[in-house]
Amino acid sequence: MEKLDELYKKLNIMRKYSHALGIMSFDFETIAPENARENESETMDYFANELFKISNSDEMKELIVDLYAEKDKLSALDAILVDNLYENYLKTKNITPEFDLERNKVYSKAYIDWLSAKGNKDFTLFKDSLQAVIDTQKKEISLRENALPNLYDNLLNDFEPQILSDTLDNFFSELKDGLLSILGKIQASDHAIRGDFLTRYVPIHKQEKFSKYLLNLNGYDFKRGALTTTEHPFTSDIAKNDARVTTHYYENLFVSNIYSVIHEGGHAIFMQNEPDEDYEHFINDSITNGMHESVSRFYENVIGRSKEYIHLIYPEFIKQFGDEFGDVSEKELYEAVNIVKPSLIRTEADEVTYGLHIIIRYEMEKLMLSGKIKVEDAPKTWNKLYKEYLGVDVPDDSVGILQDVHWTGAFGYFPSYAIGNAYNAIYTKKMAESFDYKKAISDGNISLISDWLKENVFKNANRKKPKDWLYSITGETLSPKPFLEYLNNKYAEIYKF
């Protein structure tokens, strides 16, 4: 098929742009000098816009429409590719290169204003940019040919197709009740957990060595990746054979790095185990955020915070971190990494309260998008919700509404984190039916788990939409119940309720 060849040629060129942009973005977040960032950001905007021009060119549009009309003649993977492209075509066909450049500038400015507002603990420095982001996202939706009637659903759909606000309202309502109930039982428990050693000094080079040990243990392949540092840890899927992990070392909070590395390593292991054919057919980036978070949070929590994993790594922990931790038993380490305590910061939250942080953001997004609250009043609402759901007072906006980067351009992203937890709780039940994964952890056979994930979870992640994917693995649909059950069992044992 000549048109398919033509499409592949263009996709190959677009992939070169994405590759270059991936490298530049990684550079920007990890090593670019302070005074070089503005310039680097402009260069990225330029190439992103060039890429947009190719992807949205008349020739490309024609190819997509023509191939979509002949979809039944295509192979299964090519049909998925053309479906993806057609859906994106409907979203973007009315967007001009000028508007594309404009929106990128709005997001870049929002990022800079957000950094400054956070640094100065002054929300008013971000207010106008936040409004501009909301306006830009609305404008973008108004240009879509396939817009959904509910404004916010369009943004949710960008990150997690098939899981829209009707579903989410029920999901979060049940999740919230369940989490608050477990939290209540924990707070009523009089079991004391030792946490004093968590703030002991561990120099960066020791943390770095331990991080590499953990990544190797979990099956991360350093020949197809790298580990380096950044301000806000992320994983970058730069190209085939290039999935990189970043972290942030705090010398007086070693646990922060450990779980950051395990979490990001989970994303990277997912990337390193996508089927080769998905890459060859240009559908390798079709995984949703919820699916991705299900895997990263599986590694972080289901594996990383399990009794069996602590049993596995404890000897190496003592060996590498030295005598300063000689007074800490395996059980004390396990309990310490599972302390539940309502707090201000999402990324530092425990497994139980984490979901409440997400629910607050979900509610805030709906309120702001619909105009029910004005952006200038957003901090007030934020603080009110934190008091109501988590019982904490927000001392200033830098640890409140300004803590996360997402609202500089990605409304609708937050729910993915909570959905991810629910997904993995559902497929972990299925895994447990196949083999004793807890034994695999304490035996150090993490590869048994990765193999199962590869065959069951990773294989169709690019090829199916979330609901169909989850059903194909488990025969079930999205529900917070298995996750709540997992939490209840785990913390009943720890907190003895």
Place this chain on the structure above:
Amino acid sequence: MEKLDELYKKLNIMRKYSHALGIMSFDFETIAPENARENESETMDYFANELFKISNSDEMKELIVDLYAEKDKLSALDAILVDNLYENYLKTKNITPEFDLERNKVYSKAYIDWLSAKGNKDFTLFKDSLQAVIDTQKKEISLRENALPNLYDNLLNDFEPQILSDTLDNFFSELKDGLLSILGKIQASDHAIRGDFLTRYVPIHKQEKFSKYLLNLNGYDFKRGALTTTEHPFTSDIAKNDARVTTHYYENLFVSNIYSVIHEGGHAIFMQNEPDEDYEHFINDSITNGMHESVSRFYENVIGRSKEYIHLIYPEFIKQFGDEFGDVSEKELYEAVNIVKPSLIRTEADEVTYGLHIIIRYEMEKLMLSGKIKVEDAPKTWNKLYKEYLGVDVPDDSVGILQDVHWTGAFGYFPSYAIGNAYNAIYTKKMAESFDYKKAISDGNISLISDWLKENVFKNANRKKPKDWLYSITGETLSPKPFLEYLNNKYAEIYKF
């Protein structure tokens, strides 16, 4: 002037490509995972070729020719820009995008073959690529409109205009005699220098901290740069406000990193102090390699290996590297970093024998380019020259002819290193007339030196060709005498001859 505006527009776009390529190349050399390199290299080739297409487009050629004809109407800096572009236009106007892509592939393949040959200590794995590189460079020269009659001069001219083989033959002949004479006196000396502590273990994190101390001390600005690791250290002029230094830490050879960092830091300090107007007028990368090496080797040797500098850094050296070096006196450290001993590896050579390594390469390049020796016989000639000039036997090609990367695409580069030494010896005399720079070093006032360099050495480096530049600073022309005098004085004191 409309045409100048048009030119600037195109140069701005070309600068974005160079910026992207600079970031990718830095990524490739510092962090790109092993299995991702081939792909990354292909993406770089793609964008390099796109850049070539723009720079060599009919529109661009027309603009250059037209502006060159009206050069007298341009400002001084724009006239330099147009001169540079016109010279390059004559070199490249007959090169097709296909040939450009082809030559990049030859160089990329040569690099891969070289790595493999070096790793396997087997020159035959590199032989064919070496021949292909030579053939490609010859073919490229045959396409030039402004080719010089002597083949090798064209390659020399790419790196150091105005300093061609006639000049160099005399220069190197005098340099060789002088170096051999000094070396003879050193070898005849019975002064013993202690070097036992040079191989003591210093962990990487300590070396890294000390490297940052040295760079800060020398005036390197980390807000406009970064320090990271690589296999073969280099400095990268990625963009305005972005001059990055790389190094390689050997835990049992801390001195290697110290002088690598000071050397590369010298390049970067040069880059960080180019006049802003040079950047605005797109002449900021016009500095030759010889000029650049004059500065980096000035920092490495004239400053870094001086008695005064060792006096300055000794207390911090003892403080940071700890008790293991408590038995090493300041004088012993000074002498140890100045041990002269003929050896196999150029990059590890001392100040005296370094030039002999360069002369061998210069002679080899002329022999290979002219066809007087065949590439398969090159190792034999190499080994013969090492025995003759340095008195050392080459055990295998990985530490012989395969030690340097340059012949994978940059014939004519090596002489710059030796020329750089000669340049800085000439302008250091001039500096010494203005102020006591040795006192400035021991007082820790390195900025007095950078200020002088900025005003005298850096200012016109983009604007003048080497001979004119050196004359404008010193009123002198290239000669090895001041460098030989500097060496003789320094080593007569150390080795007491």
